[in-house]
Amino acid sequence: MKMKIEADLHTHSVASGHAYSTVSELALAAAERGLKMIAITDHGPAIPGGPHLYHFSNLKVLPEYLHGVRLLKGVEANISSNGEIDLPEEILRQLDFVTAGIHTFANYDNTTMEEHTAATIAAMRNPYVMMITHPENAFFPVDIEAIVKAAAEYKVILELNASSFDKFRFGKRGDVEKVLKMCRLAREYGVPLCLNSDAHIHLDVGNIEPLAEIINMAGLKKEDVLNTSVETIERFLAEKKTVG
Secondary structure: OOOOOOEEEEEOOHHHOOOOOOHHHHHHHHHHOOOOEEEEOOEOOOOOOOOOHHHHHOHHHOOOEEOOEEEEEEEEEEEOOOOOEOOOHHHHOOOOEEEEEOOOOOOOOOOOHHHHHHHHHHHHOOOOOOEEOOOOEOOOOOOHHHHHHHHHHHOOEEEEEHHHHOOOOOOOOEOHHHHHHHHHHHHHHOOOEEEEOOEOOHHHOOOOHHHHHHHHHHOOOHHHEHHHOHHHHHHHHHHHHHHO
């Protein structure tokens, strides 16, 4: 696959409750795969078995670099039915990278496309939210054009989630038609995209191979994808924190 990423901005450690590697193992795997940066984005506390808020307030003990890899201390917050996320502002402001997504059994009981769309857009209005994870999720379908327009307005990254297209992990979660439309509209509206593994074990860190066909079908180029360059990520983070 021609597309190469320098950072994986969606990884989970044992703290998520249903992932199986330590932070050190994730960083070492990233180094072995030639990555320069990873974001540690364990699930917010609303997920079953998820970490307590204390976990996120103590992420400051992690070094800036581990095994030569830059660590972004972050979260994959859970979007609730009303669009709120499950971490308070006093913790969000301490984090390097805040992502948010809809998850089953995590304060979410909406059922319609209109409700999923409204909740996702409400989460994007939170000035600390930097990326929406797996927005093309077939289990929670959204109006993808409305999502892309909102991402442009609120300066939020939209993710192409490799695990969604790994048939051995999530089956039919990934919606190819929706994600191709999202790529086209992201170019049109100037919305940054990220190709992430959503690794729940160190073996998957940096693995975007399940996205290879989509990358080709969408005709994605390096300049369309934020995490092909650490420098581009750092500029985005600086601008987003200024806005926030």
